[in-house]
Amino acid sequence: xxxxxxxxxxxxxxxxxxxxxxxxxxxxxxxxxxxxxxxxxxxxxxxxxxxxxxxxxxxxxxxxxxxxxxxxxxxxxxxxxxxxxxxxxxxxxxxxxxxxxxxxxxxxxxxxxxxxxxxxxxxxxxxxxxxxxxxxxxxxxxxxxxxxxxxxxxxxxxxxxxxxxxxxxxxxxxxxxxxxxxxxxxxxxxxxxxxxxxxxxxxxxxxxxxxxxxxxxxxxxxxxxxxxxxxxxxxxxxxxxxxxxxxxxxxxxxxxxxxxxxxxxxxxxxxxxxxxxxxxxxxxxxxxxxxxxxxxxxxxxxxxxxxxxxxxxxxxxxxxxxxxxxxxxxxxxxxxxxxxxxxxxxxxxxxxxxxxxxxxxxxxxxxxxxxxxxxxxxxxxxxxxxxxxxxxxxxxxxxxxxxxxxxxxxxxxxxxxxxxxxxxxxxxxxxxxxxxxxxxxxxxxxxxxxxxxxxxxxxxxxxxxxxxxxxxxxxxxxxxxxxxxxxxxxxxxxxxxxxxxxxxxxxxxxxxxxxxxxxxxxxxxxxxxxxxxxxxxxxxxxxxxxxx
Amino acid sequence: xxxxxxxxxxxxxxxxxxxxxxxxxxxxxxxxxxxxxxxxxxxxxxxxxxxxxxxxxxxxxxxxxxxxxxxxxxxxxxxxxxxxxxxxxxxxxxxxxxxxxxxxxxxxxxxxxxxxxxxxxxxxxxxxx
Numbered sequence: 001x002x003x004x005x006x007x008x009x010x011x012x013x014x015x016x017x018x019x020x021x022x023x024x025x026x027x028x029x030x031x032x033x034x035x036x037x038x039x040x041x042x043x044x045x046x047x048x049x050x051x052x053x054x055x056x057x058x059x060x061x062x063x064x065x066x067x068x069x070x071x072x073x074x075x076x077x078x079x080x081x082x083x084x085x086x087x088x089x090x091x092x093x094x095x096x097x098x099x100x101x102x103x104x105x106x107x108x109x110x111x112x113x114x115x116x117x118x119x120x121x122x123x124x125x126x127x128x129x130x131x132x133x134x135x136x137x138x139x140x141x142x143x144x145x146x147x148x149x150x151x152x153x154x155x156x157x158x159x160x161x162x163x164x165x166x167x168x169x170x171x172x173x174x175x176x177x178x179x180x181x182x183x184x185x186x187x188x189x190x191x192x193x194x195x196x197x198x199x200x201x202x203x204x205x206x207x208x209x210x211x212x213x214x215x216x217x218x219x220x221x222x223x224x225x226x227x228x229x230x231x232x233x234x235x236x237x238x239x240x241x242x243x244x245x246x247x248x249x250x251x252x253x254x255x256x257x258x259x260x261x262x263x264x265x266x267x268x269x270x271x272x273x274x275x276x277x278x279x280x281x282x283x284x285x286x287x288x289x290x291x292x293x294x295x296x297x298x299x300x301x302x303x304x305x306x307x308x309x310x311x312x313x314x315x316x317x318x319x320x321x322x323x324x325x326x327x328x329x330x331x332x333x334x335x336x337x338x339x340x341x342x343x344x345x346x347x348x349x350x351x352x353x354x355x356x357x358x359x360x361x362x363x364x365x366x367x368x369x370x371x372x373x374x375x376x377x378x379x380x381x382x383x384x385x386x387x388x389x390x391x392x393x394x395x396x397x398x399x400x401x402x403x404x405x406x407x408x409x410x411x412x413x414x415x416x417x418x419x420x421x422x423x424x425x426x427x428x429x430x431x432x433x434x435x436x437x438x439x440x441x442x443x444x445x446x447x448x449x450x451x452x453x454x455x456x457x458x459x460x461x462x463x464x465x466x467x468x469x470x471x472x473x474x475x476x477x478x479x480x481x482x483x484x485x486x487x488x489x490x491x492x493x494x495x496x497x498x499x500x501x502x503x504x505x506x507x508x509x510x511x512x513x514x515x516x517x518x519x520x521x522x523x524x525x526x527x528x529x530x531x532x533x534x535x536x537x538x539x540x541x542x543x544x545x546x547x548x
Numbered sequence: 549x550x551x552x553x554x555x556x557x558x559x560x561x562x563x564x565x566x567x568x569x570x571x572x573x574x575x576x577x578x579x580x581x582x583x584x585x586x587x588x589x590x591x592x593x594x595x596x597x598x599x600x601x602x603x604x605x606x607x608x609x610x611x612x613x614x615x616x617x618x619x620x621x622x623x624x625x626x627x628x629x630x631x632x633x634x635x636x637x638x639x640x641x642x643x644x645x646x647x648x649x650x651x652x653x654x655x656x657x658x659x660x661x662x663x664x665x666x667x668x669x670x671x672x673x674x675x676x677x
Contacts, residue, residue, distance in 0.1 A: 069605075088619060089620075089628055201623070208598055209600045232604070247675045255671070256629070273626040275629070276628060278631065279632070282616070282628075283614055283631040286617050290619055296600075296651070299652075299654075300599065301599065309620055
């Protein structure tokens with residue numbers, strides 16, 4: 001695992017919403033240290049880094065659109081790679097797409113001229129609508145740049161079928177064997193999935209919903225004026241579903257509730273049908289694809305690109321799958337934190353690792369040749385990491401384990417001004433200092449909402465600091481975290497006048513210098529304006545400590 | 549995370565009568581009361597459904613529990629088995645009442661047939677994050 005450039009500070013982590021802070025034990029994010037720092041970072045598309053990446057992405061797409069159809073890096077040819085080789089509903093789903101995205105990312109890096117480019121991700125759990133910049137220019141498959149190729153099916157066919165036929169005829173016997181397993185015994189069979197023609201019907205005919213090609217003006221159902229996922233799709237990507245999907249502790253388990261991945265199948269080309277889908281693939285991944293393509297509103301099709309296997313024609317595909325890949329990375333780091341396996345073992349690992357992926361194209365437009373699934377288990381293969389997004393909290397000490405721990409009674413402090421004094425069992429402090437992971441002493445800090453006119457919205461919590469300490473940095477041994485009020489400060493209907501935040505106490509011995517030899521120790525906790533000098537310290541409403 | 553208990557419904561046998569709302573109501577008793585740190589899951593085995601059709605899972609109180617939207621399934625192929633997390637508040641008295649609805653173009657919302665939803669089961673696992 002690559003060392004992240006995003007070493008979260010406790011100050012950063014505690015900057016959170018009131019709703020999230022009340023009643024929840026806040027814990028600092030811990031990203032596993034590793035030997036090398038990632039060379040590239042895949043940013044959240046809504047961040048500044050993500051927006052910058054989109055500019056390069058657009059340049060890369062323009063360049064790929066202009067390449068001739070017989071060039072493997074042509075935009076549409078790249079999408080055909082997905083149609084011909086992508087696994088779904090099986091345990092190669094995540095790893096195959098990691099390889100596909102990684103090589104594609106290198107192509108964009110080369111063709112955009114941005115040597116730092118990395119695919120931004122769309123965190124649909126926190127932002128369940130298509131990011132607005134994705135409706136600009138070539139980032140939108142409706143754009144006029146696509147029209148010369150997608151104007152109608154005849155144009156699309158004349159543009160790409162000849163080049164694809166030549167490519168098909170040049171394939172190795174190993175590649176042809178894989179396509180046979182997929183049902184692509186000849187170029188006609190491949191093209192049937194482009195047009196939707198279904199020879200297996202009792203009376204063969206076209207099935208509009210099966211057509212992977214989409215006409216330019218119908219390439220994406222959602223628009224800038226209608227960018228939101230509907231409520232059902234939003235539920236499938238909701239925090240509850242996404243976190244549930246991160247729960248499994250096995251890379252693969254035939255009991256799907258215990259499995260991060262979908263079914264184990266004979267090959268990555270085994271198509272879904274008898275397979276079982278794991279939660280994130282089956283719910284979040286599938287529904288986002290289908291809804292963006294218009295399943296529901298555009299029934300019975302034809303749909304936009306995202307609904308079928310030419311989905312990489314829509315530039316949003318890569319942001320969607322970067323998020324899927326990010327969630328796999330989150331799950332992997334969670335497993336490491338729990339000291340649990342993040343890959344199968346024994347024969348299963350061998351089978352999984354040795355699956356040949358034969359169709360990838362590298363960043364220079366050359367065939368990668370025979371690569372194997374095992375080449376893509378780690379993000380180190382492409383030297384990237386992710387700007388943290390939803391799900392990162394599972395990499396922290398376990399919520400459930402905390403719930404299962406013995407919970408001691410709360411200790412209420414005596415409050416005066418911005419200071420609280422508490423009498424804490426000495427053993428509890430020693431246990432806190434000795435705990436290997438996280439904090440076992442959690443303070444519940446109650447403050448009044450700042451007024452609408454107040455400029456003070458963030459407050460530092462300090463523990464055991466001498467009286468002359470009036471400002472601390474995040475590296476101070478007394479620093480427990482920063483409480484941040486988020487959103488409008490004016491009184492809102494139903495909003496309580498006070499807010500309570502959970503703050504884990506620091507683990508530096510200096511904060512507990514007065515550790516007594518007796519059974520109990522006096523502890524002093526203060527609240528300071530986070531912006532430093534010259535501002536008024538808030539009045540504490542209440543402060544208590546609970547030992548977990 | 550260990551699987552603890554499973555309650556399997558043979559869909560055709562346990563499906564109950566349809567009320568005024570569309571869909572088919574099924575009632576499943578949990579094999580035990582879920583404990584702290586345990587998670588309940590719905591496992592839905594979907595047979596052959598039309599392209600673009602979706603199976604919606606709700607409580608009878610109208611709470612949405614998820615939508616099965618098969619992706620990349622060719623016409624005429626079975627859609628596969630899907631796992632859906634069940635929120636604790638959807639459980640009442642160790643019992644879950646679910647409404648399954650098939651949404652398909654050109655048809656009113658309706659109950660899926662026994663061939664379209666071939667089985668449903670609840671599983672309880674111990675969850676660790």
